[in-house]
Amino acid sequence: MNGVGRRILVNIGIEKPTGIALDYIKKRVYWVDSNLHEIFYTDLNGLYHRSVFHSPKYLANPFGLAVFEDRAYWSDVDGKAVYSINRFRGANVTVLALNLTDPRGLVMFHRLMQPIVRNWCVEEHAACEYLCVPAPYTEQQYTCLCPDGVIPIGSGHTCEKETDSGASSRERDDSGASSRDDLNQLDAVSVGIIALIGKFLFVAH
Numbered sequence: 001m002n003g004v005g006r007r008i009l010v011n012i013g014i015e016k017p018t019g020i021a022l023d024y025i026k027k028r029v030y031w032v033d034s035n036l037h038e039i040f041y042t043d044l045n046g047l048y049h050r051s052v053f054h055s056p057k058y059l060a061n062p063f064g065l066a067v068f069e070d071r072a073y074w075s076d077v078d079g080k081a082v083y084s085i086n087r088f089r090g091a092n093v094t095v096l097a098l099n100l101t102d103p104r105g106l107v108m109f110h111r112l113m114q115p116i117v118r119n120w121c122v123e124e125h126a127a128c129e130y131l132c133v134p135a136p137y138t139e140q141q142y143t144c145l146c147p148d149g150v151i152p153i154g155s156g157h158t159c160e161k162e163t164d165s166g167a168s169s170r171e172r173d174d175s176g177a178s179s180r181d182d183l184n185q186l187d188a189v190s191v192g193i194i195a196l197i198g199k200f201l202f203v204a205h
Contacts, residue, residue, distance in 0.1 A: 081097060
């Protein structure tokens with residue numbers, strides 16, 4: 001979750017992905033493409049991808065996507081509705097809600113969707129000034145992140161304001177590394193926010 005080890009899973013046969021969902025059981029990544037009016041999935045290594053369902057009617061302008069058991073759920077902005085379908089057979093479209101104002105985000109909440117994992121930020125008593133995210137492939141097992149406009153100092157647990165003028169020699173020497181770190185931190189914050197959203201089930205109106 002610290003933004004390290006990024007890789008492209010799919011870059012062919014994809015135009016405008018607007019929703020994404022992770023299947024923990026089958027180890028698949030699902031996404032919905034609003035330009036193609038289609039739901040797809042791939043394995044976690046991106047070695048193959050398959051079409052689940054195509055429909056300009058029910059996938060006119062899809063936005064949010066979630067999967068659970070044998071169903072896929074999505075919101076459609078133009079249809080002002082929330083639908084579901086059997087994601088293994090691509091059949092049995094069901095209308096769950098109609099006449100919504102502006103349906104957007106869609107998240108499924110269930111204990112099976114929240115696998116029990118070690119919280120390294122708690123176990124290691126991380127004293128991060130702003131945000132702590134797990135980093136299981138590092139010696140420390142966690143990473144402290146700083147918000148925009150500030151950079152990590154010392155051990156990385158605290159942050160200080162980043163300035164264009166009067167920067168210390170240390171900051172000038174490490175400017176290249178800091179820029180790369182900032183990009184990684186930005187991705188990590190995005191992933192952390194997505195993980196927190198997973199605690200709630202909602203359809204944004």
